[in-house]
Amino acid sequence: MELTDHGDRIALLADGAPTTYAELAAQVDALSADLAARGVRRGQVVGLCLPTWPEAVAWEFALAALGAVAMGIHTRYQRHDVAHLLRTAEPAHVVVPFAFRSGSRELDLAGTLRDAATDAGAAPTVHVVRAPDGAELAGFDLGGGVHASWGDGGGAAIPDVGQPGDPFKLFTTSGSTSAPKLAVHDRASVFAHAAHAARALGLGPGDALLLPLPLAGVFGHTAAMAALAAGATLVLQPVFDPAGALRLVRDHRVTHLIGGDDLFGRLKDAWEADPVELPAWRHGAIADFSGRSPEVAHWAQDRFGVPVCGVYGSSESFALAALQDPDLDVHRRVRGGGRPVSDDIEVRVVDASSGTDLAVGETGELWFRGPHVMSGYLGNTDATSAALTPDGWLRTSDLGHLDPDDPRRYLYSCRAGDALRLRGFLVQPAEIEAFLIEHDEVATAKVVGAKDATGGDVAVAFVVAVEGSGCREEDLLTHCRAHLAAFKVPTRIELLAELPTTAGTNGPKVRTTVLRERAATLLADGS
Structure with a gap:
């Protein structure tokens, strides 16, 4: 991918300020030269804990040019999450913003990183983005040194040493079945x-x-x-x-x-x-x-x-x-x-x-x-x-x-x-969910499996109703019985104000484990 192919077209718009492809390419050249001077080498893992800023884009391409490996670290990750990544990837360098406000809250990314590094026994070099001139950076030092970074590189581009087959990007898995990989x-x-x-x-x-x-x-x-x-x-x-x-x-x-x-x-x-x-x-x-x-x-x-x-x-x-x-x-x-x-x-x-x-x-x-x-x-x-x-x-x-x-x-x-085996039939929860969502009074739905008193598998549905609809469990069950095969009809339908979710790097996901636990409780106590 050659950024210079698109010249004066606008590559990035951030806070109304445009960056052309030519300008982005020049920034990448300067940054890669600066990073090479600061010890970033081919094959090293570099953790990028950056917001969706223009700098984050430039860092990706600069690391590709150097043959380094970019590992994303979500700015919302907490101490445990970051420590796991530091242990698993052993990054030689980590990049963080000097400050970042999410909504009304100032995120203490330096503190999170410091605590996680202590837990993981890690001491990567830290590069701080958007540090004010003369800012004190000692609090970012994890033992491997710290630099203010968005380097000018002296304007001297360096050869692109990265190769097509070089490992370049690490993505965390969802961790739905085990610790994230x-x-x-x-x-x-x-x-x-x-x-x-x-x-x-x-x-x-x-x-x-x-x-x-x-x-x-x-x-x-x-x-x-x-x-x-x-x-x-x-x-x-x-x-x-x-x-x-x-x-x-x-x-x-x-x-x-x-x-x-x-x-x-x-x-x-x-x-x-x-x-x-x-x-x-x-x-x-x-x-x-x-x-x-x-x-x-x-x-x-x-x-x-x-x-x-x-x-x-x-x-x-x-x-x-x-x-x-x-x-x-x-x-x-x-x-x-x-x-x-x-x-x-x-x-x-x-x-x-x-x-x-x-x-x-x-x-x-x-x-x-x-x-x-x-x-x-x-x-x-x-x-x-x-x-x-x-x-x-x-x-x-x-x-x-x-x-x-x-x-x-x-x-x-x-x-x-997540697949359900209901009375011997393999049923996808999405099929029942799609049916429920078609109901005029249902905003969204999630279906999970649970064990009934006999030890057999049954479906339990959790529904968020359309605001002001007056949606009731019995009405929905009657609707299901009238239109679904008997084995697909949920045993219970519980109405919730919202589905429990967890934040991830790709967006919130419904916490099905929480819903399964709730379903088991519903069936156990008959509530």
Whole structure:
């Protein structure tokens, strides 16, 4: 990916200030020279704990030029999370902002890093971004030295020593089944996948993509790289504010929005509270983390004529690895999955126990092979062997099936551990959730499994009602009994003010473990 190919086009917009591709390329050259002078070397891991600032983008490209490995550290991570990353990756360098305010709160990133480094026994060199001239930096020193960094490098560019096959990016996994791991991707795969995703999204010069997501996560990183590969403009929003985001979309003629359904849902809510014109918006790509995707897609289609399409991806296989077709009906369009963004991506649906391929339409484990698949988990050969077959297939632990209407397209159902076996039938929670969400009084829903008094598996649903609807459990159960197969009808439906979620690098995710515990309690005490 050559930034200079796009010259005077605007690469970044931050707080209204533009940075052209030529200016960004010059900043990358200066920064890489400065980092080389300060000891950053090929193969070293560098932890990037930065907001979605222009500097964060420049650091990514500078590390690629040096052949160093970038590891994102979310600015919302706490002591335990950061210590785990420091132990696992052993970064030689860590980058932090001098100060960063998230909403009304000043984040003590230096303190978090210092405590985590103590826990991990780590002493990386610290580079401080946006430090005022003459600022005292001793509090950032972890024992490996500290520098104020956004270097001028003396204006002397250095040779690009990084190679296409060099490990370049580490993404944390969700940690839904174990402690988070670090998926390794090389430079060639990062840049190639960015170009493939850009083409699939229809991104090109003159387009603009809003980026409120952190570059630390695979979703934000892939979206940013796709926009830059296309010569489009990244409109940066370091702290997501839905009303402010809508103004950015309007004022900077943003064409593409990408994010989780929580982010889109908050945009929808803000727009309904204070509508604004969004004249240039023409495409949305959505990951369903909280069950609001159908609601969002209907809003975008009805109000703006914009198709919002489901996606599929992971830390192991990049975000935006597949995209649903915009001409599908809304409920199919927002499903996770779609067509792979590159013909080089191979897809199989297999019986997880035997590894044999299943027929089109049958549900099994999704396997992928191609340049978008990670090379492995950093420092974890056992986990790598469990995830990757000897011939390069990634076992995802996700369930899905090939679409009978188009076997090149696949549909994600759920994580393997989330599937329900109800009266002998394999049922995907998403099927029951989608049915409930179609009800006029249901805003969103999540279904989990639990054991009844006989030890059999049953479905329990948790629903957030439309405000002011008067939604009741018995009414919803009656609705389910009238339209669903008996074995799919939830045993209980509990109404909640909101679903429990946890923050992640790619957006909030519903805490299904909490819901399973609540479901077990409901069935145990009959409440």
